[in-house]
Amino acid sequence: MIRRNLCLLILGSLFSCSVWAEMQLNLTKGVTEISREVYDLHMLVMYICTGIGVVVFGAMFWSIAFHRKSKGAKAASFHESTKVEILWTAIPIVILIAMAIPATKTLIEMENNDDSDVTIQVTASQWKWHYKYFDQGIEFYSVLSTPRDQYENQLENHADRGENYLLEVDRHLVIPVNKKVRFLITSDDVIHAWWVPAFAVKQDANPGFINEAWTKVDKPGIYRGQCAELCGKDHGFMPIVVEVRTEEGYAQWLDEQHELLAKAAEAEKASLNASVSMDELMTLGETTYVAYCAACHQVSGLGLPPAFPALKGSAIATGSVDGHITTVFNGIAGTGMQGYGKQLSLKQIAAVVTYERNAWGNNTGDAVQAADVQAAVGAAASSVQATTDEESQVSEVAKEVIPAEDLSKEYTKDELMKMGEQVYMTACVACHQASGSGLPPAFPALKGGPIVLGDVAVHIDIVVNGSKKNPSMVAFGSQLTKTQIAAVVTYERNAWGNDTGDVVQPAAVDAASAK
């Protein structure tokens, strides 16, 4: 009787739960072909398991109900049967094969990263995501935008939470609908994992290595996910928001971003000449500090020692201004202190440094301007907004090597190798590595690779026009001169023990690219 009342109580309270109907109980079907296949697989296995469960537990409950001693059951004496054992070894094997076949099919599709339309590099760091669009020069960080007072100290704070509490970010990752989007996923510090359930994509971000994943979404909308690998203190606070737009919407967004980039570059230049008042610096500094620094160093500036030191009264925040600026700009290698040079504008860095030097009784009185930051970090600062200029820089460097191009000129192998190495070290090394061993699978090895050992014309073609299968291999035809391409192809065919002996002259590149 007591038990029955208890059951009624539990059932009653479950149904009284107002949001019961809205709660998701099952895996999401998602918005891609793959995610629906994954969902179907999940349902298949679940039905099979339920079926097995009904049969096995059914037999068990039958014994419990009817073979009890209290009902006068006498124990039988059988305890062995090879036939039965073989039977219940064989049947599960058949069932398993039936499950393995569709699983294998889906898995092979999931792992096919070829022929993508858009490539985005996803770089995780504690506790934010950085997205970089290949060939577009667009890159930005994406961080949690839920205000801290909605989740911190909830015994005292009782802020109202929004619908997307902990699943909202300041800048969405925007991708086009019905296009194959490839993600190259890596990390700057610890291991994270990029997971969007609606795409059935979950891929670890490993520091020093690049993983691939892809998706092709067939419905515009906003899809939310989270970091799925324990990555330290704020692991629970680094969500992912992907906005899938129509093709026109995506093109429009790209234009907007380019405009924004131009404006930001202008503002950056302007900030170098502007002198900002202490009050303004402190206000901007505080907002920047709360958004970017407070997770570790805490709003109180007391940090969480020993991993995250206090700034209040610290040697860095009260010592040399330049030292302080470079620490914020470049970070400290091998610790949780990231470099903010790429994440913040010069003005923001100036403001946050000012704030840290004057808040919490640090009272150094220093007001740091954007120009001071530029001076302290020197040339490095000019690269802040220079990502779009990267390619032109490459050609500038290369142009110094060969000022004018004479396509009929015959070079010796040594000359080509020397020039080729220089070109390689500027234009190719980032992906294919100095050792020629690449970073597979996204960036294949050239050492002993089929392309550099195969047909010369194919090799030249892929350098000039890029790869159709692998979009991260961009076309260098417009970035390098024909002489440079001849040199780098020669270099690749002979370095690292490739030793094909091939010497490619500019005329050959000219002939090949004319086709």
Place this chain on the structure above:
Amino acid sequence: MTTENIATEQSDHDSHDEHHDHKMTGVKRWLYTTNHKDIGTLYLWFSFIMLLTGGALAMVIRAELFQPGLQIVEPDFFNQLTTVHGLIMVFGAIMPAFTGFANWMLPMMIGAPDMALPRMNNWSFWILPFAFGILLSSFFMESGAPNFGWTFYAPLSTTFSNGSTAFFVFAVHIMGISSIMGAINIVVTIMNLRAPGMTYMKMPLFVWTFFITAYLLIAVMPVLAGVVTMVLTDTYFGTSFFDAAGGGDPVMFQHIFWFFGHPEVYIMILPAFGIVSTIIPAFSRKKLFGYASMVYATSSIALLSFIVWAHHMFTTGMPLFGELFFMYCTMLIAVPTGVKVFNWVATMWRGSLTFETPMLFSIAFVILFTIGGFSGLMLAMTPVDFQYHDTYFVVAHFHYVLVTGSLFSIYAGAYYWLPKWTGHMYSDALSKWHFWCSLISVNLLFFPMHFLGLAGMPRRIPDYALQFADFNKWVSIGGFAFGLSQLIFLVVVIKCIRGGEKAAAKPWDGAEGLEWEVASPAPYHTFSTPPKID
């Protein structure tokens, strides 16, 4: 079980044996003991204390997750709680409990006077409290306790650790040494001290499962020792095993760790199979169905456990071939595991069942462990694992196999042999309360976690999005209820030690085995002359 009780019961029942042994009194008896029953008792008490400690940590976790927002702990401390909870439950509660069973029961089941290496036996227990002392002491240090998860993935545990890595590594080293010594002792005992006539295929299945488990331990504990040492040198001595900047690979950490970690999973479940395979026949009054196939199934599970480790790592970016290989091998494990479940059901089929508490826990084990097995099969499917991986679905899965699996089998075994250990019957009514409270609360605790995982809640997060709020509330209520229910067990055991109905040498009419041929409670020394087995 306490000193005084064994001593007094002993003099009541077995004064003859008492003359021969020079038991010390008080603390010294326990510090210096080389008696397998004393050491078994120490192991069992230690593991129960660790269960309550780890459980207390889990209840703080559940209190924080009771509703959205951060109420009682900071995210960093939350990570320390989950890490230490995992380490304590795996290395402090489940594994020592099984070693306790091995110490108490193996010699009596094979007709041996004691374990083969009694002095090592003493040492393998007594270093354990130090290991956990080191681990728990880190809570009180400036750096805090380990906060990188019980799986201590590099570089979170190396370059980015909070300074607790050294304590963690040395604690794990000591636990590992203890386990290896315990395992060597089990293997040597079983190989050398069986009573004349007890061939391998006549050994109780309980003995077989511990035999195989001990081999697994000897094989993989050194791997664990290796990987924690690499973590230590990466953190403090500038090596780069797991640091790409120095030519290392963080994913290699996971390969080495899970090469230990997956057999470890079976180290925690095979002995449970042994216990349940002893209890189900006893209360079905029917011999275990398919004894030989059970032995082969256990061995195949053990062998397969060495070639499935990377199914914990499907999202790390493995090549397709690797993913397929590990998916197929993992699915294959379902076959021998299925054979075991079918054999248990066939043992009950047309038996003459009664439902004493050990049997209740065993039946619950079979059903709930199988549910954990089903979710394991789902997790084995690589494409779907991408969705389940690192969510509460995984948390639900391994708690079903470890709590309603391993822990329930430990309770089943404890109730089954308590009369033999103490000489008294336990309170039947209280033990049934313990069972039903545990059964209901454990399902309220872990079943909704499946839904949370499927709906997309990642594991190891201190706060969550609003759509997960209702289930988390239920889970937390289940957690508190399950935690408190375990105190009933403490009461049952203390009452049973202090008195109660006298237990016969063989209190269960269907029980079989040499342990029931000695008096209850078991005399301090048993089988000084080996029994004859035909």
